[in-house]
Amino acid sequence: MLSASQPRTSRILAVDDVPDNLYLIEAILEDEGYEVILAEDGPSALSHLHRSPFDLVLLDIMMPGMDGYEVTRRIRQNQTLPFIPILLITAHEQSSVVEGLDGGADDFIRKPFDTEELLARVRSLLRLKHSIDEREAMSRQREDFVSRLTHDLRTPLVAADRMLNLFMQETFCPISSDMKEAIGAMIRSNQNLLQMVNTLLEVYRHEAGQKKLTFAPCNLREIIEEIIEELQPLAAEKGVALTADFSKWDAQSGIQSGDTTIDTIEVMGDRLELRRVVVNLLGNAIKFTEQGHITIRVFEAPSSAESASPSPNRWITIEVEDTGSGISPDDQAIIFERFRKGNHKRADSGLGLYLSRCIVEAHGGTIGAVSELGKGSTFTVKLPLHD
Incomplete structure (x- = not known):
């Protein structure tokens, strides 16, 4: 198990219908310390993505059956998947950069590619992936903190509301009209704050998908x-x-x-x-x-x-x-x-x-x-x- 100080090895899915191309990409990336999983067609790639998380997909465009454009679209349409950068690779000049980027790809490189250029694009997309993951993790932590805070705030606010109403009803002792007026103002302020806390808690329940x-x-x-x-x-x-x-x-x-x-x-x-x-x-x-x-x-x-x-x-x-x-x-x-x-x-x-x-x-x-x-x-x- 990795310690908190050890970065996790980036997992990359390489997809190409030509085995020699896959082995070349695998050799280049593994030499840089990346974990590489290979897939020879679109359906196999989608199956890998459903089973385990990846940090990057290297995707050949011209494949029989399901081409790289269709694989890209299916990845982007799957709302259950986290964001995964997609680098499209092609050997054909006529391949459309526009179609690939509009379909959801994040970058594009042509074969035969320069090893250093490929590695630079991979590093760039992995930085993007890690940045987005960190931002989402911070957002989840913030929302969890606010949800817990609002939940915990309700207890003293409800208790204060009940106690103030008991004072208003003269449960403990008679009180003057001026005191009743002051307690009434406190009750209204407390109820406004309680309503705000309840609303905030409901919002976070909806956003977290916890509202049934x-x-x-x-x-x-x-x-x-x-x-x-x-x-x-x-x-x-x-x-x-x-x-x-x-x-x-x-x-x-x-x-x-x-x-x-x-x-x-x-x-x-x-x-x-x-x-x-x-x-x-x-x-x-x-x-x-x-x-x-x-x-x-x-x-x-x-x-x-x-x-x-x-x-x-x-x-x-x-x-x-x-x-x-x-x-x-x-x-x-x-x-x-x-x-x-x-x-x-x-x-x-x-x-x-x-x-x-x-x-x-x-x-x-x-x-x-x-x-x-x-x-x-x-x-x-x-x-x-x-x-």
Whole structure:
């Protein structure tokens, strides 16, 4: 076993249908201390890559059956493989450098090649590979640290929240109105911090592939009515009207009809996660709306939105419209990105909308926004309906 101070020997896969060419490459590279594995055709090369990791692939282009271009494309299309640099090798002048590089290759050399040039290209690509591996390892360590930190932070925050509420309820002793006001401010601040920690933890679970969604039939109308009942006091404090519209879609006019409403709006999804999306969108609307109204609409309508869903023709649309401060064009381009919160003075950590995007996309849907400064915003979520 290698010690921490001993570098790992780079493993190189050489692929060529001519055995003499393979033995020449093997001799050159092994003389430099590299571990070399040989393959005489494309399928054998792909089989090697599936079985064990490599740091570099040297790939002949002109091979019978599956040529080097096709092998390159298949390597790049396989999402389970880590990044592996590919050096294409050919003896033919007509071989297309453009096709090879567009297919995902990283460099190109022609035969007969100069030994020093081959070794220089190999060293260059191995440096690229090791640099990317180190960067990804650091990223994983950072994300693991943040995930552990946020998880550990929840315990004292939850304990503080419970203790502050006990003080507010005068469980230990009577307290003055001024003290109640101060404790109330502490409770709100603690809850805001707890919400931020919870959101950050959810983001890292999604990004790490550790978030498991439980899909079951969900009645969106029921979920939204629950959320409106919870958030209505916040909107009322600001004098903002918070309403829901469940009108049916009129196919002839192309708009919602106020004459009839939908009692059950059912989608297949994770109820808790879909609830999280709606709470975030309505909560943001209340935060950034000082006067006027906030309306959430839910309806089924034909849509041309693209999605990974196998059901592209029937969609449930959720719209959250407000008369708030609006979002600048520059901010609209980034608000669904990680830690990109926009320039509004009340903007938070920039994770809520990113998490909402992760949840919606995990359901095969899309999320977007249109807005105009001073005139409000409309956030739109589209979720696929499955027959």
